[in-house]
Amino acid sequence: MDLFESTRKGEKDKRYQPLADRVRPKTLDEFIGQEHILGPxxxxxxxxxxxxxxSMIFWGPPGTGKTTLAYIIAAETxxxxxxxxxxxxxxxEVRxxxxxxxxxLRLNKRTILFIDEIHRFNKAQQDALLHEVEDGTILLIGATTENPSFEVISPLLSRCRVFKLNPLSETELKQIIERALQQDVELRRLAVQLDEDACVLIVHxxxxxxxxxxxxLEMAVKxxxxxxxxxxxxxxxxxxQAFQQRALFYDKKGDYHYDTISAFIKSIRGSDPDAAVYWMARMIEAGEDPKFIARRMIILASEDIGNxxxxxxxxxxxGFTAVDYIGMPEGRIVLSQVATYLASAPKSNAAFLAIEKALQEVKSTELESVPLHLRNAPTPxxxxxxxxxxxxYAHSYEDHFVEQNYLPEKLKDKIFYxxxxxxxxxxxxxxxxxxxxKRKNSAKKEKTE
Structure with missing residues (x-):
């Protein structure tokens, strides 16, 4: 079987398909949810x-119909x-x-290329799509759980329409479960009866x-x-019991996901490189997006290490750029280098505290005009x-510094950093x-207060 036979839509032996695949909607009429883009x-x-x-990108949480929509579009067109x-x-594979x-194209037949988790493609892989998307050789449909503004290169993003898929409501999830019970051949053969409180728990x-x-539902039936x-x-x-046996200890939108990244960040902040690489290894092994890890380390570098x-x-x-270019699995080495460096670096949150204090000042006080001597004067x-x-002009003075007031008059002695x-x-x-x-005096004053 060649690449094209294995990637085209085709019939599989349904006995070996999971329930979610067996009941996947085939038409727009069967599709449940996303009324804001699929309603009349x-x-x-x-x-x-x-x-x-x-060409389009479907952006939304897992299990909201991104892949299903791509298959429906292919069938409908x-x-x-x-x-x-x-x-x-x-x-x-793309080439x-x-x-x-x-x-x-020469045979006047359209080609749709669906790329699941397109945010996992690095820049070089996304670049390979540009020309054919632009000239219409392919109609690209990308699916992503991550914000495409950050994960898809600008030239490709500008050639695609982004559709935001919303989380399914409890009513919509219940409809999907009921439809599966009514239409799946295997569940009908077993005459499955689902208690109402059991259905409510699945939805929740x-x-x-x-x-x-x-x-x-499938596991509960078994x-x-x-x-x-x-x-x-x-x-x-x-x-x-079904949810316990699923053992999804690392769900990208669940508590464990946030607990693990929290442990990772706190280990770096606490200057423990061993704990940092351990928690990072847990995330990598669970399939976490490496660029998510890299982004969090960029934030930490300013917030917890700073100057x-x-x-x-x-x-x-x-590190983020390197991971974006080379992808995984080699990207794990880059992530480890960055994490261990940050964990071993001296720590300061002074820059973070400075902007927080300045923002609080701006929000809580009346805004004064910019002092005249600091204003631009482009006209007579x-x-x-x-x-x-x-x-x-500072550069006209010794050591390129001259003392003058750069803040509004009422704040001239204020120190944020x-x-x-x-x-x-x-x-x-x-x-x-x-x-x-005045800074030295201010520091002494703060210590005595």
């Missing part, structure tokens, strides 16, 4: 029905359809499909994810089937009004206290 007269519904499609996962595919798409624990709901000989009666206890080691931000940013009239008058005595920030503190003696 809405933009995507009209585009599909009129066959006036553009009678296009040659290829599906790739960005996790397991690379540029070579083979693009070659087939060029042939289809699935947390808007249709795939999770259907997988839990548990109920093993326990009883007189039909399959699924109870709340079966559902509780105590200015290189921390440079290294964290370079502005000069006559005193704009820029008495401004002292208090550098620490840690790392490089100690030199910054000493320099600022030499230039601005």
């Amino acid at each position: 007269g809405k933009i995507l519904q009209e585009a599909i029905l009129s066959d006036q499609l553009m 009678n296009s040659d359809f290829f599906a790739l996962s960005a996790v397991t595919s690379g540029v070579s 083979k499909i693009l070659e087939r798409a060029r042939l289809n 624990l699935a947390n808007s994810d249709a795939r999770v709901a259907l997988n839990a 548990l109920a089937q093993r326990k009883r000989d007189d039909g399959v009666h699924v109870t709340r206890a079966d559902v509780e 105590a080691d200015p290189l921390a931000l440079v290294i964290a940013t370079a 009239l502005m000069e006559q009004l005193g704009y820029g008058k008495d401004y002292k 208090h550098p620490t005595d840690i790392g490089s920030e100690k030199m910054i503190k000493e320099r600022l206290e030499k230039l601005w003696p």
Whole structure:
């Protein structure tokens, strides 16, 4: 079987398919949810029905119908359809499909390329799509759980329409479960009965994810089937056990996801490189997006290290770029280098506290005008009004510094940034206290208060 036979839509032996695949909607009429784009007269519904499609990106939480919509579009428009996962595919697979798409174009047949988790493609992989998307050789449909503004390169994003898919409501999830019970051949053969409180629990624990709901239902049915000989009666206890046996200890939208990234960040902040790489390994092994980890380290480099080691931000940013370019699994080495450097670096949150204090000042006090001597004076009239008058140009003075007021009059003695005595920030503190003696006095005052 070649690449195209394995990636095109095709019939599989349904005995081996999970319930979520067996009951996947085939038409727009069967699709549940996303009324804001698929309801009567809405933009995507009209585009599909009129066959006036553009390349697009579906952005939304897991289990909201991104993949299903791509398959429906392919079926409704009678296009040659290829599906790739960005996790397991690379540029070579993309190029083979693009070659087939060029042939289809000569035969007046449209080619749809669906890329699941497109945010996992690095810049080079996304670049490979640009020309064919622009000239219409392929109609690209990307699916992502991450904000495409951050994860998809600008040239590709500008050539696609982004559709935001919303989390499914409890009513919609219940409809999906009921539809599965009514239409799935296997569940009908077993004459499955689902208690109302069991259905409510599935809806609640699935947390808007249709795939999770259907997988839990399927497992609960198997548990109920093993326990009883007189039909399959699924109870709340079966559902509780089904969710426990799923053992999804790392769900990207669940508490454990946030607990793990929290442990990772706190380990770096606490200067423990061993704990940092351990928690990072847990995330990598669970399939966490490496760029999510890299972004969090960029934030930490400024918030928790700051000017105590200015290189921390440079290294964290370079790490993100490197991971974006090379992808996984090699990206794990870059992430480890950055994490261990940040964990071992001196720490300071002075920059973070400075902006927080300044923002609080702006929000809580009346805003004063910019002092005249700091204003720009591009015209003679502005000069006559005193704009820029008495401004002292720092480079005209010894050591390129001259003391003058840069804040509004009522705030002229206000200090927002208090550098620490840690790392490089100690030199910054000493320099600022030499230039601005009031800073030294302010520091002494704070210690006595």
